[in-house]
Amino acid sequence: MDNELSSLSVIFTEFYYWITVVLMFFIHVGFCMYEVGVSRHKNHVHTLMKNTMLIPLVTITFFFFGWWIYFAFPNGPGIIGGLVEAPHAVAWSELMGPHLGGAGDPGGWARLNGVFWAAFLLFSWTAASIVSGSVIERIRSSAFWILAILIGSVFWVIDAAWGWHAEGWMVQVLGYHDAYASGVIHAIAGGFALGVLVVLGPRIGKFAADGTPRSINPRNPWLVTIGLFLIYTGFWGFYVACNVPMWDVQSGDGVFYSATNIYLAPTTLSAITVNFLMALAGGLLAGYLISKGDAYWTYSAGLAGIIAASAGNDLYHPVQAMLIAALGVVFMYKMHYWVERRFKVDDAVGAVAVHGYAGFFGVVVCGFVLWGYPSSPSEGFASINPLGQIAGALIMFGLLGFLPGWVAAKIIHSLGRLRIPREIELAGLDYGTTVDRAAEEQGIIDAEREEVGKM
Secondary structure, eight states: OOSHHHHHHHHHHHHHHHHHHHHHHEEEEHHHHHHHHSGGGHHHHHHHHHHHHHHHHHHHIIIIHHHHHHOOOOOTTTTTTTOOOOOSSTOOOOGGGGOOOOOTOOOOOOOOOOHHHHHHHHHHHHHHHHHHTTTTTTTTHHHHHEEEEEEEEIIIHHHHHHHHTTTOOOIIOOOOOOOTTTIIIIIHHHHHHHHHHHHHOOTEEEEEEOBBBBBOSOHHHHHHHHHHHHHHHHHHHHHHHTTTEEEEETTSOOOOEEEEEEOOOOHHHHHHHHHHHHHHHHHHHHHOOOOOOOOOHHHHHHHHHHHHTTTTTTTSSSHHHHHHHHHHHHHHHHHHHHHHHHHHHOOOTOOOOIIHHHHHHHHHHHHHHTTTSSSSEEEEEEEEHHHHHHHHHHHHIIIIIIIHHHHHHHHHHHHTBBOOOOOHHHOTTTTTHHHHHHHHHHHHHHHHHHHHHHO
């Protein structure tokens, strides 16, 4: 770095993203607590380990090819152009390891590549964890881990390259705008989860003989509550990571430094702070009212409200953010129960609703509320419009979400490796572990009694 000012800018940006990774880690802690709180005691260890082990699996695969996909695929490839060269993002690049940069790196990319990679990696964990909650208590761990790699290191990264990259073809051609990932992470992960659930089937006892759904209520509401509050906290880091803290947005004809959104359009952190909190408030209020005070759905609705408003929260008025969040909650709540009754889909934690339906709603509504606004500061790109957003929502939820999830689950199911055997589901996925521990504890008790008898 050639001077003190540029050095300060790069080091500040490096620290900024490093902090977002710390905050986003709370999302995963929250998901683990939330899923264990929802699951029954006989499945606690399996539920926890299923979600924990996606961390190393997605991390390693994202290192080797996920990061490269984001930079290589903004043109499709094959839609408006070919693959884009991304030498800094391939696993063997020197910039993927310790590197101080130097005269040949005036932008400080050597210092920023790792923290950018980590921020996107935490987005990948989030996408996989969304799927994790929906399939608890009946999926094989090995099957889920394959699915976690597919959604975490392949499909959500493709949709990020298409609609969340400053040069993505959906931004250029469709005018797609999704500043805080209503569609790019949440709709696609919800759609993917729905595709898996259609093949996986419901938990034993979820539906009565006449098809009426039964409620399998959370076993530990306290863990669910704390888990969701941690997800709110981590989501704050998620929002922060979707911004560039310091960018010269008029570098071509002047100097004007500002925070920007993911598309490098100027925004302020103050604006998104207000909109985030107003969306949370709108979601919580709507959830409380629509569910008639049900604690589980009230807390989940707070998250759904943020997701519904996220697509346009860089441009919405705070009152718009609040109202969109509230309407998104009503939509996702009604959709959850309609799909459950009509198609006998057992979404254990409501992840398809909270992330998928709310995210889909948020992308579509953004097209109407922000109709005519620039989707990006880049000259010649399409403006935000309803048709572009509807097409984008269908691509995210359906083409890159539901379809790959359904196909992958079908293939794994055909190999007999998707769902656990019926007898193990009845006994509990922790059965073997529980029996072994009980035997060990009994052995210790017997040994202690023998020692007492010798005294």
